[in-house]
Amino acid sequence: MDKELRKKIEEFKAYRINKPPLEIVEHYKKELLAIQDTLEIISGRWKMQIIALLCNGEFRYSELEKGLPKITPRMLSKELKDLEINELIERKVYTTIPVKVSYKLSDYGYTLVPLIIELTNWGLAHRKKIMKDKD
Amino acid sequence: MDKELRKKIEEFKAYRINKPPLEIVEHYKKELLAIQDTLEIISGRWKMQIIALLCNGEFRYSELEKGLPKITPRMLSKELKDLEINELIERKVYTTIPVKVSYKLSDYGYTLVPLIIELTNWGLAHRKKIMKDKD
DNA sequence: TATAGTACTATACTAAAGTATAGTGTATCT
């Protein structure tokens, strides 16, 4: 465990409160809600795969379909709509014939980067740990 | 958007690849899997609430029930089992009569701290943004 | 012998997330 992490944990522990369980949950209510909000926005089978694609450029609907061969159109359009509602991606319609629609990560979408890095790092480390524990 | 964040985003963007969609998803396969692993471990209605409680001390099964009045015993014991399997929490049995069982966050569990902080901060900022956008 | 306390487990159900498959609207090309 590196020094940076230790420090963060110690800082975090400084906020602990010594109260009965119900009061603790109440005390962290706002933070817990924030966590659930975030998780709702990025969880699910497809959200992060779509975000990963759009981190690498602007793609058309049909290109996204090619990148995710197992997604159904219903799911793809629903997920894109959700991401757009949360302003993480931008949808642009080209009035060519036939129409083309392209999607890209918005500047706001890129604010997810630190979170994406943490999710990735923790997951990679966890896999290593699980493997090591098996021996 | 602060300087730190900008820097992280620029670093992140340096890893972008210019390839067809299918190859991009393939290229980030390992990282996407890691993200899904992490999300699976901390997602759901109860996981973070339990973790939040256990960040603040050691609690008995019945105390956790009091902290989360709406959880069913089936869910509570299932979630605790999951968290224990992933070694995020430690279960200790006191052979008193009647038996007492207590749970606490493990040292490994505390490695989630940076992630918890990111999830919280992003969620709080997002709520602010959504509120501001409404005006 | 019956009741109570602790930490659960079992069974059946409902709700949410995701899948399968077919169809729509617009406009060009053959």
Next chain:
DNA sequence: AGATACACTATACTTTAGTATAGTACTATA
């Protein structure tokens, strides 16, 4: 007139997550 391209939408279904409610195993105390 019919086929094709693109970006979806509609309906029905299955799977997973979570809920409701009752019951178990152990032992002590009344």
